[in-house]
Every structure is written in C-alpha cells, then in structure tokens.
Amino acid sequence: MTPTLPATVSASRKPLTADALAGLVGEGRQLSRLDVRETAASTNTAMLEAVRRDAGAWPAFSALVADHQTAGRGRSGRSWATPQGAALTASFLLRPEVPGDELGWAPLVVGLATVRTLRDAGVGAYLKWPNDVVVESGVKPIPGWGRWRKVVGILCEMAPRSGVDQEAAVVAGIGINVSQSSGELPVPHAASLYTLGAGWLDRVALVKSLVAHLRDGVAMWEADEDFPQVHAAVEGVCASIGWDVTVATPSGESVMGRVTGLSPSGALVVATREGEREILAGDVTVRRA
Secondary structure (H helix, E strand, O other): HHHHHHOOHHHHHHOOOOOHHHEEEEOOOOEEEEEEEEEEEEEEHHHHHHHHHHHHOOOOOOHHHHHHHHOOOOOOOOOOOOOOOEEEEEEEEEEEOOOOHHHHHHHHHHHHHHHHHHOOHHHHHEEOOEEEEEEOOOOOOOOEOOOOOEEEEEEEOOOOOOOOOOOOOEEEEEEEEEOOHHHOOOOOOOOOOOOOOOOOOOOHHHHHHHHHHHHHHHHHHHOOOHHHHHHHHHHOOOOOOOOOOEEOOOOOEEEEEEEHHHEEOOOOOEOOOOOOEEOOOEEEEEEEO
C-alpha cells in the first residue's frame, strides 16, 4: 500500500530535468558536462559504460543524474531501489591530480563534500568510514548501527582508461535519501531528509550544493601535499572514530577493536588487543558507539 504523503513531500518529488540544472553546465561553470536521464538502472553503471565507449567525451566534473534509479549498486554488490522522485542519485567523473596510490581517499573526499551539503540543509550528518553518511537519530538502537542511521550511500569506482597516457579517473556515485517516508525506506537502519525533519527537500538545490562542495573538496585534495588538510577535515566529520567495532575484511577476517583515527592513506586505524591495525577496506558494524 502506497503511503499518503504530505503535500510538501509530494511537491518535492517534481521531476529532475536538464533545464532545471542547466545553470551548472558550461565554460566557467561548476560542471563540464551534464547528462540527465529520466530513468537509469544505476548511474555508476551508465557512466562507466559511457566512459568506456568514449572517454574523451567525459572531462573532469562531468555528471550523470537520474530522476529515478531503479537498481542502484553499493559495495559488495548490494542493490536497492527507491520510489520515483524520492532520492537524489548522481554519478560524477573525477580526474584528481593526485598520486595514484592516494586514490583511496576518493570516497572520503566525496563523503566530506556530501556531509557538508547535508549540513547546509540543516542535517547533523557525519561520515561512517568508508562510504556512508549517517546521522545520530536518538531512536531505538539497531544491531550493527546503534542509534546511527544511514542517509547517503557512496560508491567510488575506477573508470576505464582509453590510453596509456590518460590520467586516472574515478566515478563517484552518490545516493541521498531525500523524501522517503519511514514506510518507503529499504532497511531499518536507513533515514531520509524527510524523516529527519529537514526542511530542504529540493533535489535541484541539493545537486547545486553538492557540486560546489565536491569541487571545493577535490581542489583541497589536489593542493594538499601529503594531505594534512584533507586528513584533518575528514577525521573531523568521521563518526566512526571512538566506536567499538567489528570490521569484516574482504579476506573474511573479522577485526574487533576501537577506532582511533585514520591513517595517512585514509585507512581505518583500529586498536585491537594485539595492537593497532590499519584496515584498507571492510564493512564496519557498531558494537558500541
């Protein structure tokens, strides 16, 4: 049964169109290219395929936005769907001028930009390492999440190169839960801007703010030799620091301990009984936050 939504929410679900976002594109503007689609299975998949066909047609800070994403992808092959017009789903092509071994910072820089966007909207957002944006809701704890709720998912993937001299490119997919009611959210640990009481449900305004913060974040990353500013800025918004966690690593190992910070490479530093561990990738569940 489809829930009855308040008029303010229904109004916020007006279609995202190229005309509404046209001011972002062009010489001297925030985006170099913008492709707005009525529907896409996954904006990341669509952009990766487009870049594979013709990388030269997609310069840095190109974006692909879907009014409705039907089969979004997350880490480890997870998928989800959202009601028409209820989420902001977009992928951005980044070509950061940083050493190749520092590209692991990409989801954290994108997460920082997203946190700042939501804080502009009045939401007390934080980064959950490595690629979620969360809020502390104060409601009943959920195993693995405590009182934290996920409002944004981020997926960064390397784009294919068309030649040996082409710089590295990252496709950064961002999915923001905007106007879903509690009954429309895909999992119990999810939240939307609407369920959090945010007054800013305009997806056009969110895109504009997100693009501005993303450009600022990438510029800081590129200019920051050895990344002390990026490191400090990301740690400053990372809710995971101080949590007692279990981290499931890609190798199948489970690491238990307290998060003490991030390494210079952006890895999660976990103090275990055996000593500090640096985790480059893994799923973090909360034991105590």
